[in-house]
Amino acid sequence: MSPIPSTTDTLTIREMCEAFAVTPRTLRFYEAKELLFPIRKGTARLFTKQDRARLLLILRGKRFGFSLEDIRQLLDMYDRDGSNEAQLQRTYDLGCDRLAQMEAQRAELDEAIADLKIQLAEGAASLAAFRRAAAE
Amino acid sequence: MSPIPSTTDTLTIREMCEAFAVTPRTLRFYEAKELLFPIRKGTARLFTKQDRARLLLILRGKRFGFSLEDIRQLLDMYDRDGSNEAQLQRTYDLGCDRLAQMEAQRAELDEAIADLKIQLAEGAASLAAFRRAAAE
């Protein structure tokens, strides 16, 4: 057999990369940043079902423009909701803060979009004027 | 008189900073990047009406998410042939592209906000359960 086709339900780094279209460097980076926790068989990494679930969430978070640090905190919220009350409360508060940031961001984005639309309308008017002049 | 109150219709760097809420560093940086071309009276900078118009466009472009390099190219195009229809069309198209990107970004953001709200609702439920348990 060639490149070790994951015998169990764990994936090698290469399989993981292909499954999620990321580079090995990225996976090692995420591990160093404590976003992923692959099993270490000797020096090699084996990515579990949990790691796959986490990576899915990481990539989604990135598409939304969150920083990896934000994502790490959110992931903590996702898995440790069975801990003690104080911890859960802290996590919940963190999530609320994050939500507020996101809504503020959306407000700014909406404003920028509105402004850009105005600019585009003016541009369209200028273009129309040009064309009327040329059509004379 | 203290800090040279612009005698003509040019502004000193400080006046410019106050007028646009930017730092001196930013203005020098923009000059180095060839986004602004203040008159050099000796070593000092004097910002003309043109510079003010350009800075306004720069700041607006930044709000729309254009990079400084993108903005520089747009400004240069306008300097060379400001009243060229093809040029105006090109700028308009770029604006439309950006608008599409921003709206896509907003859609994703909305989705993320919805997801996070779900997570928070679950967190709130867990907390409530904890408290019901603790209440007895």
Add this chain to the structure above:
DNA sequence: AGAGCGCTTGACGTTAACGTAAATGTAACG
């Protein structure tokens, strides 16, 4: 045993848009 992958761990490189510090200049006030 030797060749050749693929994986591993460092560790420095990259990009954007400035921040910040150091050394120096210069204009006006007193």
Add this chain to the structure above:
DNA sequence: CGTTACATTTACGTTAACGTCAAGCGCTCT
């Protein structure tokens, strides 16, 4: 003339999220 208060240039520092070597280990195929 000295001090204050800015100004200027030069150049290194910052942050995020990896990219890109470099050098070595561990299997496997032959």
